[in-house]
Amino acid sequence: MLVFSKQPMILQVSVFTMLTPFKISRHRVPKLKTSNSNLLKFLEMPYSIIPDIFINNFKEGCYMERKYQVVIIGAGHAGCEASLVCARMGLKTLVLTLNVDSIARMPCNPAIGGIAKGQMVREIDAIGGEMGQITDRAGLQFKMLNSSRGPAVWSPRAQCDKELYSVLMSKSLQNQSDLEILQSEATSLIVKNGKVCGVKILTGETINADAVVVTTGTFLNGAIHLGKMHFDGGRFNERPASYLSISLAKDCGLKLGRFKTTTTPRINTLSIDYSKMTEQLGDEKPKPFSHFTEIKQWRATLKQLPCWLTYTNTCTHKIVEDNLGLSSINIGEVNSKSPRYCPAIEEKIERYPEKTSHHIFVEPEGYNTNEVYLNGLYTGLPFDLQQKMINSIAGLEDAKVIRYGYAIEYDYSSPLQIKKSLETKTVENLFLGGQINGTTGYEEAASQGFVAGVNAGLKVLGKAPLILGRNESYVGILIDDITTKGVDEPYRMFTSRAEYRLSIRNDNADLRLMDIGRSIGLISDKAYEKFELYRNTLADVYENNTDNLPTDKELSPWSFERINEEIFIHKKYEGYIEIQDRMANKMKKNEDRKIPEDFDYSKVDSFSSETKQRLMEVRPQTIGQASRIHAVKPSDIAILTIYLEKRKREESKKL
Numbered sequence: 001m002l003v004f005s006k007q008p009m010i011l012q013v014s015v016f017t018m019l020t021p022f023k024i025s026r027h028r029v030p031k032l033k034t035s036n037s038n039l040l041k042f043l044e045m046p047y048s049i050i051p052d053i054f055i056n057n058f059k060e061g062c063y064m065e066r067k068y069q070v071v072i073i074g075a076g077h078a079g080c081e082a083s084l085v086c087a088r089m090g091l092k093t094l095v096l097t098l099n100v101d102s103i104a105r106m107p108c109n110p111a112i113g114g115i116a117k118g119q120m121v122r123e124i125d126a127i128g129g130e131m132g133q134i135t136d137r138a139g140l141q142f143k144m145l146n147s148s149r150g151p152a153v154w155s156p157r158a159q160c161d162k163e164l165y166s167v168l169m170s171k172s173l174q175n176q177s178d179l180e181i182l183q184s185e186a187t188s189l190i191v192k193n194g195k196v197c198g199v200k201i202l203t204g205e206t207i208n209a210d211a212v213v214v215t216t217g218t219f220l221n222g223a224i225h226l227g228k229m230h231f232d233g234g235r236f237n238e239r240p241a242s243y244l245s246i247s248l249a250k251d252c253g254l255k256l257g258r259f260k261t262t263t264t265p266r267i268n269t270l271s272i273d274y275s276k277m278t279e280q281l282g283d284e285k286p287k288p289f290s291h292f293t294e295i296k297q298w299r300a301t302l303k304q305l306p307c308w309l310t311y312t313n314t315c316t317h318k319i320v321e322d323n324l325g326l327s328s329i330n331i332g333e334v335n336s337k338s339p340r341y342c343p344a345i346e347e348k349i350e351r352y353p354e355k356t357s358h359h360i361f362v363e364p365e366g367y368n369t370n371e372v373y374l375n376g377l378y379t380g381l382p383f384d385l386q387q388k389m390i391n392s393i394a395g396l397e398d399a400k401v402i403r404y405g406y407a408i409e410y411d412y413s414s415p416l417q418i419k420k421s422l423e424t425k426t427v428e429n430l431f432l433g434g435q436i437n438g439t440t441g442y443e444e445a446a447s448q449g450f451v452a453g454v455n456a457g458l459k460v461l462g463k464a465p466l467i468l469g470r471n472e473s474y475v476g477i478l479i480d481d482i483t484t485k486g487v488d489e490p491y492r493m494f495t496s497r498a499e500y501r502l503s504i505r506n507d508n509a510d511l512r513l514m515d516i517g518r519s520i521g522l523i524s525d526k527a528y529e530k531f532e533l534y535r536n537t538l539a540d541v542y543e544n545n546t547d548n549l550p551t552d553k554e555l556s557p558w559s560f561e562r563i564n565e566e567i568f569i570h571k572k573y574e575g576y577i578e579i580q581d582r583m584a585n586k587m588k589k590n591e592d593r594k595i596p597e598d599f600d601y602s603k604v605d606s607f608s609s610e611t612k613q614r615l616m617e618v619r620p621q622t623i624g625q626a627s628r629i630h631a632v633k634p635s636d637i638a639i640l641t642i643y644l645e646k647r648k649r650e651e652s653k654k655l
């Protein structure tokens, strides 16, 4: 079999998964009736400095009106990808943010990638995303996780300089033609005849738009908890978005729920005794995230910093156990669900009472700061107990806290209300991406922001949406999972969620996806020429056609190092990869069989009422997706197939 064809591989697959129920929780929303109350609320805001012009606008009602093709609400990891991609598709784009100084901020660990997350960063990079390129420039330690295991789970991760990452992403946005940035709060969406046509912002302006992408992260009615202290905030020292939830619910008919997450305290590196910890170095031959980074030059200039490992102990656990009742995680004031796989130390100690210690990775936050992140010590304990808990850990006996950890609660929208294109089912041309869809993590957010941006752009241009398959990408798996099963806790990606993970490795993201990026116009002529040279050289080397091979310089930013790695993996795992490809092809049929959007499940008598309810809730786009819905049985799929065939026959008779 020719493994490296000069054509892109196309596979389709399907899996059977569970539907998780969506709980609608009560959420706090302020009353917003008139522009006067709007102004009052604005004046009360603790972090706002109000330019006179805004106040005059309110007084005199001299609102400006402007028009963009796409408006993105939010400049976090999702919003940055969405706005860059729309502008790169040539669309007049505006990105709104509450705070221009916190574009692409990493409020938790400043690390990009990790298990399965690194694969997603490589995937969006291959289609034309930004996160990988910025990570290569802002990373201070690069590691291939799981490198002692098989290539299916090799996952790149980079510890980043937090400030530098934010500055570089901000610069990318500022330098992008067709993209404007505006610091203001989106207060409501304007919806006419079931279609979004603009955004109202706090200054009183109306911004008209053909499509809107909402990427509001943890800001919607954000509430911060630190022990018994509770205050409003989208992140520490940043005000929440207090109005948009009302509009999402009232004007757009979306059901909102509440999730929560926690972060760790940051301490001063000078107060740490590193001699009591184990040093964790970056890779000797680090690999960049982006396909477009010139490896040799990059490695030559990269200055990697070490991370360190220490552990909690019985004394730490006793401090936590004795004070569980004081934590905002446990006293019932944060009732919403937190990410199961990123638990607070309080949750870990409660969940695993038999464990006498947990890992704490001590990780630098930047080249120009003394702040160090305590990975594993997420907490909602009061600040005095945080200090006590930290000082019980080896090497941290004299550690001084610079920032305390805290918990945050926010509104999210059930992803069962969006299609695979990330367009809402309730309002046309309205797209949602990132944490607002009930996911957690920068990479999950960036991937959705990218897809939502691409699809908003394609919709405005009158083109078909980009739907990535489960077989071809982790990004496709993420979107299929959340839109098919919904979420009942913040969703994060894992390699175990992929059924064909040997086919969708981090190393072959370009071979899987760069043609897609090219077809959307996101990969330049020059970059694509280089990619084609790489793909063809790979095929030649694989077939031992080694005459007239290009030099490494000609291949750059690809390289013979990459080619050799690709060939090594394929030769070693050829049999397994072939089996996975065959299985994926078998399932492709179901993924290709579309279900018309207006299909009336209530008319199928043979369905149980639960099956009808689930199918009507998810409104699957393909037979494959329908088969993955919890409570939909193989017999239901057989019936559905017969109904679709019948409908097709009837329709063709009419023609």
Ligand SMILES: Cc1cc2nc3c(=O)[nH]c(=O)nc-3n(C[C@H](O)[C@H](O)[C@H](O)COP(=O)(O)OP(=O)(O)OC[C@H]3O[C@@H](n4cnc5c(N)ncnc54)[C@H](O)[C@@H]3O)c2cc1C
Residues within 6 Å of the ligand: 073, 074, 075, 076, 077, 078, 079, 096, 097, 098, 099, 102, 103, 104, 105, 106, 107, 108, 109, 184, 185, 186, 187, 215, 216, 217, 218, 219, 220, 234, 235, 241, 244, 261, 262, 263, 342, 406, 407, 408, 433, 434, 435, 436, 439, 440, 441, 442, 445, 446
């Ligand atoms: C305290 C804390 C702890 C976290 N811990 C973890 C963790 O342990 N692991 C993990 O994977 N992830 C964690 N996260 C989540 C991670 O930060 C998010 O997953 C990621 O940042 C989401 O990206 P996003 O683009 O969806 O939203 P965000 O990065 O939150 O960005 C939202 C953007 O929207 C803007 N915005 C919001 N509302 C409006 C409005 N109405 N008008 C204009 N602009 C608006 C904001 O200004 C901001 O620019 C944590 C987050 C916080 C705050």
